[in-house]
Amino acid sequence: MNADRWRMGFHIMPPTGWLNDPNGLCHFRGVYHVFFQYSPTWPEPHAPRGWGHATSCDLVTWEQHGMAIAPELPEEASGAYSGSAAIVPDAASDGGDLMRLYYTGNVKLPGNYDYIHAGREANEIRVESEDGFTLSPKQVFMRNADYPSVCSCHVRDPKVWRQDGVWWMLLGARDLFDKGMALIYRSDDGLAWTLHRIVRPTEAFGFMWECPDRVALDGAEYLSICPQGMADHAWSGGLRDVAGYIPLAAGERLIDAETVDPDLFERWDSGFDFYAPQTFVDNAGRTILIGWMGMPEAPYTSAPAGMTWCHCLTVPRVLSRRADGGIAQVPVPELAELRGEPVGLAANPRAALGEHRADVVVEGVEGPFTLTLDGVLEVSWSGGELVLRFLDAVPGAQQGLGAGRTERRVPLERLDTLRVLVDSSAVEVFANDGARALATRWFPVAENLTVSCAGTCAHAVVYPMGDGMRGTYA
Ligand code: FRU
Numbered sequence: 001m002n003a004d005r006w007r008m009g010f011h012i013m014p015p016t017g018w019l020n021d022p023n024g025l026c027h028f029r030g031v032y033h034v035f036f037q038y039s040p041t042w043p044e045p046h047a048p049r050g051w052g053h054a055t056s057c058d059l060v061t062w063e064q065h066g067m068a069i070a071p072e073l074p075e076e077a078s079g080a081y082s083g084s085a086a087i088v089p090d091a092a093s094d095g096g097d098l099m100r101l102y103y104t105g106n107v108k109l110p111g112n113y114d115y116i117h118a119g120r121e122a123n124e125i126r127v128e129s130e131d132g133f134t135l136s137p138k139q140v141f142m143r144n145a146d147y148p149s150v151c152s153c154h155v156r157d158p159k160v161w162r163q164d165g166v167w168w169m170l171l172g173a174r175d176l177f178d179k180g181m182a183l184i185y186r187s188d189d190g191l192a193w194t195l196h197r198i199v200r201p202t203e204a205f206g207f208m209w210e211c212p213d214r215v216a217l218d219g220a221e222y223l224s225i226c227p228q229g230m231a232d233h234a235w236s237g238g239l240r241d242v243a244g245y246i247p248l249a250a251g252e253r254l255i256d257a258e259t260v261d262p263d264l265f266e267r268w269d270s271g272f273d274f275y276a277p278q279t280f281v282d283n284a285g286r287t288i289l290i291g292w293m294g295m296p297e298a299p300y301t302s303a304p305a306g307m308t309w310c311h312c313l314t315v316p317r318v319l320s321r322r323a324d325g326g327i328a329q330v331p332v333p334e335l336a337e338l339r340g341e342p343v344g345l346a347a348n349p350r351a352a353l354g355e356h357r358a359d360v361v362v363e364g365v366e367g368p369f370t371l372t373l374d375g376v377l378e379v380s381w382s383g384g385e386l387v388l389r390f391l392d393a394v395p396g397a398q399q400g401l402g403a404g405r406t407e408r409r410v411p412l413e414r415l416d417t418l419r420v421l422v423d424s425s426a427v428e429v430f431a432n433d434g435a436r437a438l439a440t441r442w443f444p445v446a447e448n449l450t451v452s453c454a455g456t457c458a459h460a461v462v463y464p465m466g467d468g469m470r471g472t473y474a
Helices: 333-338
Strands: 017-028 031-039 050-056 063-069 080-088 098-108 120-129 139-142 151-163 166-175 180-187 194-201 208-217 220-228 244-247 275-281 287-293 317-321 327-331 357-363 366-373 377-382 385-390 407-411 418-423 426-431 436-441 450-456 459-464
Touching (some): 017 050, 017 275, 031 080, 098 151, 180 208, 220 275, 327 418, 333 357, 366 418, 377 418
Parallel strands (some): 080 151
Antiparallel strands (some): 017 031, 120 139, 166 180, 220 244, 357 459, 366 450, 385 407, 426 436
16 A cells, blocks of 8 residues: 555545545544544455544544454444444543444345335444443444334434533434435433434435534534435536535524525535545544545546555544635644645646645635646636636546546635645645635546646745655555
8 A cells, every 4th residue: 555656645545445434533532533434345345334443643644443343243234334423521430531432233134125114224333432442342222113203214324412411413314205304312321312303404405314413613503414316406516415514593503403494505515525524523622524535426436447445535624614604624734744845836837746745825816717736637716616627537438537527616706715735646625715625536647746827826835745644554
């Protein structure tokens, strides 16, 4: 893996095999824990997913710990699916904090089922850890019969948080009529749960909601969801599943909400590769989001021929409330640790040192502006639209550096700042201090990244970026 040309220097990827959703994100006893959906034996078919595990003290350098939660129980025979972490203060035997992980055991029964109304089990499971590594025996605490009778077999992805001295749990669900919704449970001890309410959209919005999350910023709350069945919405770029959030009314709390307004839904990221994000609050009080830099059912590939691993996570992004009530996302400032000496950016392509990694910073943009990577991947703004475009794309074919990716557009009244992180085969674009984000994978072939820009701006530099993952895969 160390020699893999598309291995990343500051994005978490699987040591081998397949990765999807980030799981169990937390800052526990001074260590950042990132678990993720993991199938080490991919591309072998039908390898059930478990939880892979990576840790960091600085969000820049990471250690990989292999499979933390392997699907072993009959209740998780088809995969230990997504879930979250809760930190219980002072509850460990040494008087320190206790880590509790909640996730869904997925079971597909053999037979002739539709796997929507029959043939699938969704079991909620809990494990605990005093050190973040050694896990207690698994406890199954909810089964299909325990969910409201309006639920189909699709119920999953518990997200647990504490509010008002009570533990709350969100579950994503599909009802018997193919409508997406979220269940909210409450608990005094984090062990025994009772249904608090069902949250539905005011108008149908997708057939299933995956990976629900609650975000609170400056006293304002948001429901983050991944609705499935969005292909007909113009803004979905034809994708079946998208990730976004719905702001609640001023002063409204999710635990009091009966409905949410899908007209207010905003995508977290309008690029090609972003799904199933999860947030957590770190010890400094920052709300940090990490997304899966992949997409279910995408018409483009993230594993061109010969690759032995598939997908990565986004860098950790710090969230803040925008003046217009939406959410801004910026890379954690810690990543600046990896920056080398900046070089000025100009219309002539500039090679970034440090192989194929760079942090591009553009400020004070006036009017139309274009940034081009390797002469092929273009980020441009003009006429009220931010566009991410592969110039070598062949429509309908998995060709070119984007391996089938073509073009993404997002409305943006004016462009002010641009920040672009390039990490070998991952690119994350942030416009106007993180007001818009676009993530994409690509598979560049040049040894060194070249960057050029056209347009007027006050300041434009490229920092070559170091390799935070050196040694991670040794
Ligand atoms: C989202 C998802 C989750 C599920 C997990 C399985 O990408 O489908 O709903 O728990 O992936 O890997």
